[in-house]
Amino acid sequence: MYDDVLLATDGSDTASKAVMQGFEIAAKFNASVHILCIGAHAEQANGETSVIDAADSAETIIQTAKQKGRDFDVGVQLAVRTGRPHQEILTYADQQGIDLLVLGTQGRTGLRKLVLGSVATSVVREATQPVLTVSKNVTNVRSTFHEFLIPTSGRPGTAAAITHGIELSAAYSARVHAVYVVDDTISRAPAYLDTVREFGREATNAVAVQSASTGVGTMRQILRGDPATKIQEYIGSHGVDLVVMGTERRTGVDRLVLGSVTERVLASAPVPVLTVRAHET
Structure with missing residues (x-):
């Protein structure tokens, strides 16, 4: 059913659970995994917009994703995007032929942090592809569904x-x-x-x-x-x-x-x- 699964993450706990769930599903269907690290623009007090420096967080996410790819024996493609999170996710999904999006419903907040969370609703509203969301109340990552x-x-x-x-x-x-x-x-x-x-x-x-x-x-x-x-x-x-x-x-x-x-x-x-x-x- 799925050939290319997009896992959008900001490294938050909820997003990390979503990533793990996405890997489980990708392994089930022998699908390729796309890890998309999302940064955001922060509006400064003077009204100017600057890019949040997310390099360190993204590097940690990327290294973890590579290891998970080896653990699950699935191919992994990695990308980092900075901008309006939900739009970056939708654009990447369309450009790469993604057929399943996976993301958490609660992300990090605050200056100099990656941002993903409220964007989940926007992605679900606008994505043409199926979207799997994982809320903060999900405690277990499932290897199968019954x-x-x-x-x-x-x-x-x-x-x-x-x-x-x-x-x-x-x-x-x-x-x-x-x-x-x-x-x-x-x-x-x-x-x-x-x-x-x-x-x-x-x-x-x-x-x-x-x-x-x-x-x-x-x-x-x-x-x-x-x-x-x-x-x-x-x-x-x-x-x-x-x-x-x-x-x-x-x-x-x-x-x-x-x-x-x-x-x-x-x-x-x-x-x-x-x-x-x-x-x-």
């Missing part, structure tokens, strides 16, 4: 994420959890809840049918409550080790809109979250 959670809204924008998630679960011989959350924060009227619950059954059944066609087992679940909260609870109660979610563009809006549910989940999930952008029509 339980995939694919939340579905039944909207066309989730189709690409569902297909990608099922294909990836098949590669890992994992099980898919197809989950639909009835959002009762909108309304608790019985007619509304019944209608939405039936829509959820149809949506999760569609995931199960698609999974079965590839030999992937599926659990279906209809939940009720705040979607982001229920997804987080489900992760913990069902041993989920990877979440796959979709992002999409809204009609008439040029910038990709990252739904509040997806954004909340990827910011604090205790497991990696893979976001997949909807196919544009």
Whole structure:
């Protein structure tokens, strides 16, 4: 599924965990690894902009990456970029034909430090490639995955994420959890809840049918409550080790809109979250 995996890092603890997770995935698919060290521009008190000197940190990251490449027996390409972090990541990914981006959701802050963190949201919003994010709450780097959670809204924008998630679960011989959350924060009227619950059954059944066609087992679940909260609870109660979610563009809006549910989940999930952008029509 993946031939070239981009690991963007600033050397922070969360980014380092993301790098390790990226190496595990690259090794699984015998993919080449691209390590991109990201520096940033700092605005001085006088309003002028200067480049943060990240040479020492970058050198440490590079040497560590070379060793990890040997440990995992994968090819490693190294690059250092200084500028607007999310734009440098996106540009590199497009130029190098990257098919999976991996990064942490919390990076270093402060003068003379590399910066990566808030840019994760921007990358997820704008990247055309799948993006795997690792939050500060992820404690373990996984050598494999067994339980995939694919939340579905039944909207066309989730189709690409569902297909990608099922294909990836098949590669890992994992099980898919197809989950639909009835959002009762909108309304608790019985007619509304019944209608939405039936829509959820149809949506999760569609995931199960698609999974079965590839030999992937599926659990279906209809939940009720705040979607982001229920997804987080489900992760913990069902041993989920990877979440796959979709992002999409809204009609008439040029910038990709990252739904509040997806954004909340990827910011604090205790497991990696893979976001997949909807196919544009």
